[in-house]
Amino acid sequence: MNDTRPAGAVLADLPTVRPWQEDFYRDLHQHPELSHQEHRAAGAVAARLRDSGYEVVEHVGGTGVVATLRNGEGKTVLLRADMDALPVLEATGLPYASTDSATDATGTHVPVMHACGHDVHVTCLLGAATLLALHRDEWAGTLVALFQPAEELGDGARRMVEDSLATKVGDVDVALAQHVLPMPAGTVGTRTGPVLSAADSLRVTVYGRGAHGSMPQASVDPVVLAAMVVVRLQTVVSREVAPTETAVVTVGSIHAGTKSNVIGDSAVLELNVRTYDEQTRTTVLDAIRRIVVAECQASASPREPDFELFDRFPATTNDEDTTARVRDAFSAYFGSRAGTLPLQSASEDFSDIPKALGIPYSYWGIGGSAPDAYRAAEQAGRVAQDIPVNHSAAFAPVMQPTLDTGTAALVVAALAWLGPQEAPATP
Known part of the structure; x- marks a missing residue:
């Protein structure tokens, strides 16, 4: 690790915050809260930030927290962490x-x-905010630490924006965020351009005409109709999206009928779509609608299908200049532990915040997997099988060096805009 100033000076105190950070992390992990229910986490975050001298606004967009530390003239950097957990039964075996x-x-x-590592995100941002407050002599400007609710629902960032976030944070120059991922702990990865996909969930109801199972001629069978829709949807990516573009269409759920000898009168399909640019997103969603309508017509469906879009996430596309600045800072501080983040098919709503504020942003990944276990799985060609991923009941980032790395990454990235303080003029 390179002791580059001012980051090295600020992070020299990392061992002093590590004990309470680890305790905070254990407590937060043990007491997770669902989206829009993050009252305990938000209260704990707000209390610690007030103790560090931040101006704190609570209940932004429901349970969001915005903390501001003004430290002279300079740029304003927004660092964001998400707080919510998932409806998953934990199977990590952790104490x-x-x-x-x-x-x-x-x-x-x-x-x-x-199960997604948001407890890591909160703990790292809290540690970074504390270290920067302890070392105000090393930087100048304004730091905004934003703790967001309900990332998992895709509406937490939007609710904060709608709750006058721009007024609460003032003029901001850049927004930065990170996510713990199944990569070796201690590593960081950046990427220019598309990083995370847009996501759209779609609930489609197709209608038939019910009848006795022994008299199918009297029915319009919604199960057969739904099956034809599923088959035809497999051609959207293979035949309507250019090979140079990336898209995923998944039918994750089908519900129809109540009994083996009863032909029902409707079927409900739930789809998930992942894309990386708006043109492809529009192409795919339009194709889904066209195919469903056409299959309903082909089956003589008695009424038009219903479409409901929900759980929509924007694409995360990193600004080139901003990411280059972060990448250079990471290379200088982390050395060989800084690399390139592969394109991710997951989605999240962080970008709604910088988009609403009209500012550039960068989003990077930090590793959370035990390095030795990851290397062994990689050598055996079993990373997908042996390394638990986000949203798994077995997902358990190793506490260290994950927390140290995530804390350092936030400090290093912020100081690429905030530091250092100018020395006083010699009389």
């Missing part, structure tokens, strides 16, 4: 594993787990 449960938005009682 601080979650046994919590909660009632979700539909009224269903579900287990809750930090």
Whole structure:
């Protein structure tokens, strides 16, 4: 690790924050909260940031927290972390594993787990904000630490924006964020241009005419109709998207009928679409609609299908100049541990914030997998099988060096805009 100033000076105190960070992380992991229910996490974050001298605004967009530290003239950098957990029953076996449960938005009682690593994100940003507050002599400008709710639903960032976020943060020059991923812990990866896909979930209801199973001639069978839709949808990516573009169309759920000898009168399909640019996104969604309508007509469906778009996430596309600045700072500090982040097919809503503020942004990945286990799996060609991924019940980032690396990455990236303080003029 290179001790480049001012990052090296700020991060020299990393060992002093590490003990409370690790305790905070264990507690946060053990007590996860679903989207829009992050009251405990938000309260703990706000209290610690106030103790560090930040101006704190709570309940932004529901449970969001915005903390600002003004430190003289200079750029304003926004660092963001997401706070929510998932309805997953934890199977990590950790001594601080979650046994919590909660009632979700539909009224269903579900287990809750930090299966996506948002507890890492919160802990790292809290540590970075603390270190920068301790070393104000090393940088100048304004730091905004933003803790966002409900990333998993894709509406947390938007709700903060709609709750006058721009007024609360003022003029911001750049927004930065990171995500822990199944890569070797201790590594960081940046990427210019598309990083995360846009995601669109689509609920389609197709209609038939019910009848007895022994008299199919009296029916319009919605199961057969749904099956034809599924088959035809497989041609969207292979025949309507250019080979140089990337897209995914998945039919994840089909529900129809109640009994083996009853032909029902409707079928519901749930689809998920992933794309990296708006033109491809439009092409795919239009093709899905066209195919469904045509198959309904071919089956003599008695009514038009219904379409419902939900859980929509924007694409994350890193600004070239911003990312180059982050990449150079990472290379100088992390050395060989800084690399290129592969294109990710996951999605998230961070970009809604910089888009609303009209500012450039960069989003990078940090590793969370045990390095030795990852290397062994890589050598055996079994990374996909042996390394738990985000949203898995077994996803458990190793605490260190993950927390140290994520904290350092945020500090290093922020100081690419904020530091250093100018020395006073010699009399």
